Amino acid sequence: MSQLHVIRLNNDVLIPVVGLGVYKMSASQETLGAIEHALRIGYRHIDTARIYNNEEIVGKAISSFFIPREQIFITTKVWNSDQGYNQTIKAFNKSLEKLNLKYIDLYLIHWPVQGKRKETWQALETLYEEGKVRAIGVSNYLLPHLEELMGYCKIPPAVNQLELHPYIYGSRIDTINFCRQNKIIPIAYSPLTKGQRLKDPALLKIASKYKKSTAQILLRWAVQHSFVVIPKSSVQSRIAENFQIFDFQISDQDMEALDGFNEGLATGWDPTDTL
Numbered sequence: 001m002s003q004l005h006v007i008r009l010n011n012d013v014l015i016p017v018v019g020l021g022v023y024k025m026s027a028s029q030e031t032l033g034a035i036e037h038a039l040r041i042g043y044r045h046i047d048t049a050r051i052y053n054n055e056e057i058v059g060k061a062i063s064s065f066f067i068p069r070e071q072i073f074i075t076t077k078v079w080n081s082d083q084g085y086n087q088t089i090k091a092f093n094k095s096l097e098k099l100n101l102k103y104i105d106l107y108l109i110h111w112p113v114q115g116k117r118k119e120t121w122q123a124l125e126t127l128y129e130e131g132k133v134r135a136i137g138v139s140n141y142l143l144p145h146l147e148e149l150m151g152y153c154k155i156p157p158a159v160n161q162l163e164l165h166p167y168i169y170g171s172r173i174d175t176i177n178f179c180r181q182n183k184i185i186p187i188a189y190s191p192l193t194k195g196q197r198l199k200d201p202a203l204l205k206i207a208s209k210y211k212k213s214t215a216q217i218l219l220r221w222a223v224q225h226s227f228v229v230i231p232k233s234s235v236q237s238r239i240a241e242n243f244q245i246f247d248f249q250i251s252d253q254d255m256e257a258l259d260g261f262n263e264g265l266a267t268g269w270d271p272t273d274t275l
């Protein structure tokens with residue numbers, strides 16, 4: 001894997017900074033084409049999940065493309081209904097089969113389900129110890145979930161994947177600070193606000209200054225915060241646009257301005273409900 005644009009996880013595994021998110025991408029020829037296009041132009045990281053129902057197509061895209069397996073980083077996640085020790089192991093094996101892979105790079109607990117979190121984490125530790133997954137982590141964990149996990153884990157999480165963009169950043173700062181203090185890399189999901197703020201005049205003003213799209217500003221903002229980003233697009237031109245964020249730098253002043261855009265915007269489920 002190229003040493004450019006990767007972040008080193010707490011177990012020395014390298015994760016590419018930009019990945020293609022494939023939520024809401026159906027198991028179709030179009031999705032296959034989109035993933036193949038992403039791989040062709042340099043993406044080496046795909047973010048899927050059991051619940052997205054497209055692991056098979058992700059596996060197909062990887063195997064149809066001539067890139068050595070070790071150069072591609074694949075993330076998948078255990079869904080809520082599969083949580084618990086035995087169920088998680090079973091769900092992992094199913095994901096492996098659907099993806100047609102021998103190992104997964106990153107396996108995540110998709111959601112902090114009450115009462116099941118500990119056993120589910122222990123299953124992830126087993127999978128890690130058996131070498132079936134190169135890194136393990138969580139998703140949608142807020143500060144109290146992380147503190148709880150750090151109290152019982154043998155292997156600390158390598159990442160926490162959570163909704164992150166300037167419009168929610170201020171509301172997640174305590175979780176992000178805890179991640180940084182504990183060497184947990186934040187992965188920014190819905191980094192484009194699912195498209196909801198791409199026409200925000202304040203964001204458009206910053207984008208025009210750098211002659212970049214608002215999507216590129218949001219992604220660059222995340223990267224400058226040392227977050228991994230996983231924008232989703234099914235459109236070839238946008239898949240390319242979302243990858244072209246390494247040829248400019250947002251100034252400290254504009255980073256601060258973007259940090260201040262917070263309005264507590266959770267475009268998906270809000271994990272505060274599971275505290």
Ligand SMILES: NC(=O)c1ccc[n+]([C@@H]2O[C@H](COP(=O)([O-])OP(=O)(O)OC[C@H]3O[C@@H](n4cnc5c(N)ncnc54)[C@H](OP(=O)(O)O)[C@@H]3O)[C@@H](O)[C@H]2O)c1
Pocket residue numbers: 020021022023024047048110139140161162188189190191192193194195198213215216230231232233234235238239241242268
């Ligand atoms: N762990 C979790 O619980 C969780 C939750 C949500 C998401 N995720 C992960 O994060 C990934 C990304 O999040 P997301 O899919 O919610 O939202 P997102 O990446 O913030 O936004 C995707 C939306 O933006 C559009 N878009 C993409 N690039 C664009 C561009 N350059 N210009 C204009 N519009 C653009 C896409 O439309 P087109 O496809 O038409 O381009 C789509 O409607 C998911 O695919 C998934 O892998 C994880």
